[in-house]
Structures are given as structure tokens and as C-alpha cells.
Amino acid sequence: MKLSSFRTSILVAALFTALAPGVASAGIFDDDEARKAILDLRAKLDAVNVRLDKTDDLKANKSTALDLANENEQLRAEIAKLRGQIEVLSNDIANTQRRQQDFYVDLDNRLRKMEPKRMTVDGKDAVVEVSEQRAFDNAMALFKEGDYKNSAPAFSSFIAAYPQSAYLGSAQYWLGNSFYAQRDCKSTIAAMQQLVRAYPDHPKAPDAMLNIAGCYTELKDKVAAKKTLETLISQYPGTDAAQAAKSRLGSGK
Structure with missing residues (x-):
């Protein structure tokens, strides 16, 4: 209501x-x-x-x-x-x-990995690109695995791609060793001679000359082998390679 x-x-x-x-x-x-x-x-x-x-x-x-x-x-x-x-x-x-x-x-980590690294290569300070380091390491890995057939072109490609690399002398030396492991003495001599001419102060230059002498001996070129050993003793006295060269000359090898 x-x-x-x-x-x-x-x-x-x-x-x-x-x-x-x-x-x-x-x-x-x-x-x-x-x-x-x-x-x-x-x-x-x-x-x-x-x-x-x-x-x-x-x-x-x-x-x-x-x-x-x-x-x-x-x-x-x-x-x-x-x-x-x-x-x-x-x-x-x-x-x-x-x-x-x-x-x-x-x-940041990725960028740091891509940045060139300052390091010591064969006793000298150098700046190494990431791709450069990777290419050299890959070639060395093939050599250490005993894959000399592929390590030789890998070192050749490295030398062509990085002509200013601090690893160039080492790449030339291991290129020669890749040929030597395949018993390709002519290619070995050419590669090692290139190292000695371009990088006479390289730590591997004395060993390169010893390898050149060894290849001449295998090619039955005793004159060239003897001359190479004598030059090695003259240019790099006191090195292990020079001592080995004296031993070879003394033994007549």
C-alpha cells in the first residue's frame, strides 16, 4: 500500500x-x-x-x-x-x-668473439681476425688428423685469403709439410723456399731449410742438398736444425 x-x-x-x-x-x-x-x-x-x-x-x-x-x-x-x-x-x-x-x-659475448684479438704469433705481437684464426685452426686440425690431402689446399686457401696474416709464415711451413707427408718433394721444396725467402726470421725457417735438403736428397740431388745444409749452418748457427745439418754433412747424407 x-x-x-x-x-x-x-x-x-x-x-x-x-x-x-x-x-x-x-x-x-x-x-x-x-x-x-x-x-x-x-x-x-x-x-x-x-x-x-x-x-x-x-x-x-x-x-x-x-x-x-x-x-x-x-x-x-x-x-x-x-x-x-x-x-x-x-x-x-x-x-x-x-x-x-x-x-x-x-x-655482447657474441660481439666480443667477433672482435679481432691482439695476441702473440710466432714471437710477434699481432691482431688476428676471428675468421682468420678459424681458417688457420681448421687447416691445422686437418694436418694433425693426418688428412694431408685436404690440409694442403686448406693452407693454400688460407695464404690466398689472408696475405697479411701473422700466421702466413706458419701456414707456408705447414703447407710444405703437408706436401712432404705425401712424398711430394717438388711441392715441398717450393713451399719451404717461399717461407725462407719471405720470412727469413721466422722460427720455422731453419727447419724449412732442413726439409728442403732432405727433399733434395730424396730426389738424388746431392749437390743441392749439401749446399742447402751449408747455407742453413751459415745463416742459422746455434739452432737445432743447424746441428742436424752438421750431423748430415758429417755422415755424408
């Missing part, structure tokens, strides 16, 4: 209660008494209205409080959801930063 209808019913009932006795005995009450009765009735109605207003306010307050409670629960749920999303995002950011750091470290 609506509030206005409820109030109207109360007003009608109150008026009927107050006026009914007056109508039944109209001759008993005078005008003052009638006015007093009406004033009393109005006072009662005002009191009823006040109580009804308070009841409405209380209901309204309860409804408002309920609405606020519902909104509060919704906000709590949304905040909890946002906190979860923030945790996920924070974790993703941390993982991304970690991956980036790992990437930069790996990239």
Missing part, C-alpha cells in the same frame, strides 16, 4: 471517530468544544505524520546502506581483480627485463 493511501485512510478513520459522536448528539456540544476537538484531531494527525516520515527515512536509510554495501563489495571485487592483473603485469615486466638482460649479455 502506498504511503499517501495509508495516510488518507488514517485521516478518514480519525475524522469519522471524532465526528461520529458529534453527529449523534449534535445538541450536546457547542462551537468551542467542536473547535477544540478539531484541534486535537489535527495534533494527532501531525504526530502520526511525523512518525510516518521517520519510518520512511529509516527505510530509505536502510535501502541506501544496502546499496552502499553492494557497491562496496563490487569495488572490493574489482580491486582484487586489478591487483591480480597488476601482479601478472609485474611478473611479465620482470621476465621481459630478464630476457632483455640475457639478450644483451649474449649479444
